[in-house]
Amino acid sequence: MSLKRKYQEGYLNFGFTFQENNGYPLLQCVLCMKTLSNTSMKPYQLKQHLTTVHPEPSKNDRAFFKLKETGIQRVKLDSSGAFHQQAKLIVHASYAIALLVAKNKKLHTIGETLIKPCILECARIVLNKDAISKLEQISMSNDSIKSRIVDMSNNINIR
Structure with missing residues (x-):
């Protein structure tokens, strides 16, 4: 049985939020919306994604990423279409x-x-x-x- 990592609130510092898929958390980049598997739920890999794919936004603070996360949640929760x-x-x-x-x-x-x-x-x-x-x-x-x-x-x- 493989180890299933859990999402930690600190991952938002690297620009990642999560969404559930069949009971397992999937990481989602708040900048490019790319989803990563559970095995990528390691701070080193998250930081590497942020600095290589998004070099400029990687200099932003947690408040910036929190704002982006709020926007993603708003889109997801918009059931009215x-x-x-x-x-x-x-x-x-x-x-x-x-x-x-x-x-x-x-x-x-x-x-x-x-x-x-x-x-x-x-x-x-x-x-x-x-x-x-x-x-x-x-x-x-x-x-x-x-x-x-x-x-x-x-x-x-x-x-």
């Missing part, structure tokens, strides 16, 4: 912008060079900070616009 709904709306907005870019036959880079800065500036003037942070999540990069246009054209071809 509000987080999923919000992400779905952000992707929908990205598709709507890609459609407008395609209809107007503009360069795909116009999304990140003109449209997004205009939207954010208007939001700063008219809306609150929460709305601004939601609008900042809308992906309008060249690659995103291109892939959205390709997705929409493939969808049309299938129909």
Whole structure:
């Protein structure tokens, strides 16, 4: 029988929280959301992950990691699906912008060079900070616009 380690609160100093899976704790990095097995529940391995994968955030204190952990818990506990709904709306907005870019036959880079800065500036003037942070999540990069246009054209071809 193998030894099952238990999660210790001190692991948060290395940026790790835990989630249960079939009664066993799995470590989860609060920065990259990667889960590690029970055998990785050793301070040396946790510190190694933090310093190699996240060199800059590794200099932060426990309060920073606690804040990240709270965000993860909020997402996990959101049984209403509000987080999923919000992400779905952000992707929908990205598709709507890609459609407008395609209809107007503009360069795909116009999304990140003109449209997004205009939207954010208007939001700063008219809306609150929460709305601004939601609008900042809308992906309008060249690659995103291109892939959205390709997705929409493939969808049309299938129909």
